[in-house]
Amino acid sequence: MPITTDDLQELRDKLGERFVTDQRAIEPYGKDMSWMLPEGEPLGAVFADRTEDVSIALAWANAHKVPVSVRTGGSGLAGGAVSYPGGLIIALHNMNRILEIDHENGIAVVEPGIINAQLNKELAKEGFFFAPDPASASMCSVGGNIATNAGGLRAVCHGVTINWVRALEVVLADGRVIHVGSKTIKNVSSLNLKELFIGSEGTLGVITQAVIRIEPLNQYDNYTFFACFDSAEDAGYATVMLRACEPRPVSLELIDALGVELVNKRNPDLQIPQPGAALLLGQAEGENAKRVVEEYAQVCREYGATAVQFEEGTRLFQVRRDAYPALSANGMQVIGDVSVPISRLAEAIHGIEEISVKRGRKVSILAHAGDGNIHPIVECGEGTEEAAEAESLLDEVCRMAIGMEGVVSGEHGIGHLKHAEIDHLLSPDTRSVQRAIKQALDPNNILTPGRKI
Amino acid sequence: MPITTDDLQELRDKLGERFVTDQRAIEPYGKDMSWMLPEGEPLGAVFADRTEDVSIALAWANAHKVPVSVRTGGSGLAGGAVSYPGGLIIALHNMNRILEIDHENGIAVVEPGIINAQLNKELAKEGFFFAPDPASASMCSVGGNIATNAGGLRAVCHGVTINWVRALEVVLADGRVIHVGSKTIKNVSSLNLKELFIGSEGTLGVITQAVIRIEPLNQYDNYTFFACFDSAEDAGYATVMLRACEPRPVSLELIDALGVELVNKRNPDLQIPQPGAALLLGQAEGENAKRVVEEYAQVCREYGATAVQFEEGTRLFQVRRDAYPALSANGMQVIGDVSVPISRLAEAIHGIEEISVKRGRKVSILAHAGDGNIHPIVECGEGTEEAAEAESLLDEVCRMAIGMEGVVSGEHGIGHLKHAEIDHLLSPDTRSVQRAIKQALDPNNILTPGRKI
Incomplete structure (x- = not known):
């Protein structure tokens, strides 16, 4: 059934100005950072301000079988948040509050639209951090981090987003609101629904609130090293050995020769020696960071690194941050x-x-x-x-x-x-299990249809 | 339809002696360590030797709508593995091989019946450990650890089982075999099916193989402390402060006054002072373990501990291990x-x-x-x-x-x-999501029916 003016009015009556149909106003919310473009105009967007808005919007979309795209920071690279022609956009950027920071339990309660870097800025004021740190931290949202199970530079040591989420509030396809997980550290009282919604990229429900784990900020200095390798094999062996070091590096990144060349051109002050094959770049933190980073450097030398350097602080890490912009510019x-x-x-x-x-x-x-x-x-x-x-x-x-x-x-x-x-990658039987779960939770297939699963 | 002799013969033809119907032989496999007893005799048990056996057994049970209980170590405390009257037991204790220990990738491939302590003994020979360590480590299986998402004494520092599993082979209710997760450290290529099967207590599928994460063994000594508290509040505050310490204690256990009294009676050599309310017991490991445990002890003193003691090694931890047996004996x-x-x-x-x-x-x-x-x-x-x-x-x-x-x-x-x-605990809507997933994966409700979900 095509959507009528009356159908749209029904949503407007319930959501007022939070239901937006001006195509110029909603256009930015139908795209992400990938090259994918929407194939046609969406019906409109809900600029949600609270869980109830999402619930109303999904109940409506479900009743009318309208496809829904969900967008928070819009920094996605896989087209997961791109709008559907004739679809409804649920935009969560206004749901960006930190509702609670609980020092004793090491948790915070946040809305999905909070920007990752903004959250960490606020947490730092109280001596805490949230580890997931995609390169897009300055623009990606915590809701998006959860929806994609994002990683980032510190994942090698601190794990990915799923390791930092305790509980979720989720709006189901039909508008019902459920709570999964708990504030407790351990919980085996239900199926792992929280884990199922994490990384489901908007296909099983819309996350409207999260209880995240936070940890005390490291009070010590960081040390950073780089090591140039003339062969990818050597860099690979060094990586395996560095990962097995105790303590594990907080970050361990690789940039190939072309990447280093472009970064050096863009930012000559960094003066990184040009490796034949690849640069390894890593960090240590904690009380013994200096000695630990020296050990990392020694491992790199043993595995054939030609130039190795380390220093206090995170200045060298600028190379990694500059790499993608330098490549894009080329x-x-x-x-x-x-x-x-x-x-x-x-x-x-x-x-x-x-x-x-x-x-x-x-x-x-x-x-x-x-x-x-x-x-x-x-x-x-x-x-x-x-x-x-x-x-x-x-x-x-x-x-x-x-x-x-x-x-x-x-x-x-x-x-x-x-x-x-x-x-x-996935066998037909594994695919069929994914589809069975999708069908069970979203029988009308309105949530981010045709993607992820 | 009642099960006929022909139906049973069908299974016997396919599984030979691995299908057992002698009630005396199968009786131990219909119980766990809880007080729950089976309500009636099961039809028989499959003592599986390989994935195919499980697949054959489930395809048969599904076709005949026979309820299935799954049993590995049998150390469960919630009756999850207790057999059903007229049901089929799938016993996995013979599938107990370590198939691979991969040093470079820090993973091992194991069958579900391997006993937790046995696995750690074998891993230790190669310089590795698997962190989940329930108090029942000497009898519980890794498959059971995964099925219940088990914790243990080291969970405070190292996390629970879900943090230590990379991939699973699972036999679905209808006998199809799927693989979920991967050997890679990071993976967001599918729904988090691996995480959904972990902790599902046999209700969604039967785990027949696991790729687990292993980590290099700590090369340093352990230090152990205990601290006696005359008030539970003080012990509680101390716990919150100790958890926030950097590094976090490897273990942090509490035994109440009655528990300490009974342990001391059973094992007077330990000479633990009798606390008014509770004993906190903890461990530090790593290079600075001695200094760290001193810091823990100091935190306990600041929060009102009356007697505090620490020493090298894990001898004091015997108190914790003795506690449950001492209580049981009373x-x-x-x-x-x-x-x-x-x-x-x-x-x-x-x-x-x-x-x-x-x-x-x-x-x-x-x-x-x-x-x-x-x-x-x-x-x-x-x-x-x-x-x-x-x-x-x-x-x-x-x-x-x-x-x-x-x-x-x-x-x-x-x-x-x-x-x-x-x-x-769970809202009707959350329960309905659990049931929808169960229905999607096990439409005939044969897998551990009526439990968990």
Whole structure:
């Protein structure tokens, strides 16, 4: 049944100005940071201010079988939040309050629209931090972090978002509101529904509140090291050894030779020596950070690093932060996200290089090396045709990763752009289990349809 | 349709001697360590030797709508593995192999029947450990740990089982075999099905293989401290402060005055001073363990501890290990498992004391204090009527915990014995989501029916 003016009025009556149909006003909320564009105009957007708004919107969408896209920070890279033609956008950016910071229990209660970096700024004032820290921390939301089970630079030591969420308030497809998880540290009183909603990318429900774990801020200085390698194998072996160090590095990143070259051009003050193959960059924190980082440096030397340097603070880490902007500025814009067992990191890097040569298209590699999570970043001209070409290269990278017992997304999610990849990764039976759960929770298939699952 | 001799022969033809119908032979596999007894004889048991056996058994049970109980170590405390009258037992104790220990990737591939302590013994030979360590480590299986998302003494520092599992092989209700999760550290390529099966207590599928995370063994000595408190409040405050220490204690346990009294009687060599209210017992490990444990001891003194002592090694921890056997030997045998936000630990201890006095029935308290996970252990005579009385006391404890934003099970699971408690904890809508998922994955309701969910 097509949606009538009366149907829209019904939603307007309930939500007032929070239901927006002016296409210019809602257009930014129908896109994310990927190259994917909406295929047609959505009906409108709900700029939710509270859980009840989301509940009203979903009950309406469910009754009218209108597809829903959910958007918080809009920093997604897989097209997961892109609006549907004739669909409804649920935008959560106004639900961005920190409702409680509970020192004794080490938890905070937050709304999904709070920006990751803003949350950490507020937590730091009270001596705490929330570990998930995607490179997009300044614009991504905690709700989006939860919906994609985001990782980031500190994941190697502190784990990913699922390790930092205690409980969720979720609005189901039909508008009912449930609470999953608990404020307690341990809980086996129900099925792991909280874990099921985490990383489900808006396909099973809309997260409207979260109880997150927070931890006391490290009171010691950080130390940062870098090490240049002339071979990817050496960098790979060093990564495996560094990961096994006690304590584990807080961050352990890899930037390939092309990436370092572009970062040095963009920011010559950093004066990073040009590696033949790759730069490893890492951090230690805590009481013995200086001695620990010296040990990391020594491991790198033993595994063939040519230039090794370390210093107090996090200045060197600017290299990692500059890398993606430097690559983007040079026309390398389409980003992949495969993950492999870390023992196969070097092999994966070589494989990506081979694919790049074969296709005659530049690919640079940034990796959360300590996690085996690799972002190949592909050269790409203007236009969706060029982007689709780049995606096709990444499709080949995905199949290579699967051949190494790897997976097609480590932290960005599947969304729309990686959806074809899961055909190669998941068996028909595993897919059928996903679909059965989707059908059970969203029988009208209104929540982010056709993506993720 | 009642099961015919031909139906049984069908299973015997496929499984040979691994399908056992001699009631004396299967009787031990129809019970766990709780007071719950089977209500009638099962049809038989499959002593599975490989995944295919489980697949054959479930396909058969599903076709004939026969209820299935799943049993590995049999150390459960909630009746989750107790057999059903006319049901089929799937016993996994013979699937107890370690298939691979992968040093580079920090993972091991194991079958579900491997005993937790046996696994850690084998891992230790290669310099690794698997952190989940229930008090029943010498008899519980890793498959059972996963099925209940078990915790243990080290959970305060190292997390619970879900933090130590990378991937699972699962046999679905209809006999199909799926693989969920991956060997990679990070993976957001599918719904979190692995996490959904973990802790599902046999209601959604049968786990036949697991890729677990392993970590390098600590090369330093351990130090252990104890601290006696004359008030539960003081012990509670000290717990909150100790948990916030950097580094966090590896273990942080509480034993109430009655527990200490009985342990001292049983093992006078330990010479633990008798606390007025509770004993806190904790461990530090790592390079600075001695200094760290001194800091813990100082925190305890600041928060009112009367006697504080620490020493190298783990000898003192014998108190904790002896506590449950000492209580059992004194007729205290029915165990609860509530979890509360740690800020409310003292309040919960007081609440349990009040319930004990009101009911005129002794209750001792052991707690994984650092996790807020409390085991009230209730005095109980012979017979199921006495046990049901004790359970009724625990029901009151559960409702008290819920009133403190706590939950009814922290690590033992819901099984049968705690099933009534979830009516108080979970909303009808949350229950309906659980049931919808159960229905989607097990439409004939053959897998551990009527429990957990």
